Amino acid sequence: MHFLANTPEDLRPAAAALAQLLADRPVAAFYGNMGVGKTTFIKVLCRHLNIADTVNSPSFAIINEYQNGEGQQVFHFDLYRLKEPEELLDMGGEDYFYSGHICLVEWPEKAADYLPENRINVSMEELPDGSRSIRFELL
Incomplete structure (x- = not known):
């Protein structure tokens, strides 16, 4: 699957599609350069999953846990x-x-050998015009 986004709101269709895929493969690995929008995409995805908590990058904690209603x-x-x-x-x-719970992993290449084989790779890239390309690969 491939999506293009110019704004965070443009990420909503990609988030909806990924949410459906996570039902069968609950681990998603997010690949992309620093600043490409991985955390922003995860925020939009969590809103789609009805997470009311503030979603931010767990850069220092390494893991953040959220729960919906x-x-x-x-x-x-x-x-x-x-x-x-x-x-x-x-x-x-x-x-x-x-665990069977949804796991969203930024910078998965740091521990690639420990990720489940049955996962979704989400590749994000900034295009020359500043828009973002988002691709899903089911493994």
Whole structure:
């Protein structure tokens, strides 16, 4: 699947599509350069999932947990600060990934060997005109 977005509001169709895919593959790995909009996309996705909490990047905490009114848990990871992939194991990362709950992972390349094979890769790229290209790949 491929989407183009010029504004955060333009991300809503992509967020709706990803929300449906997460029912079968609850782990999504977000790839893209710094500043491309990974956290912004996750904020829009969480709004679509009826998360009322403020969604922000867990850069320092590494994991943020959200819950919607129906009790659905969403775990948001930002692995940018990991020095070694094994740090994810020390935090119980694999337990989250195989819990059946939605896991949204920024900077997944920092711990690629520990991600589930059955996941969704979300690739984001800034185009020359400043718009964003968003692609989903089901693994």
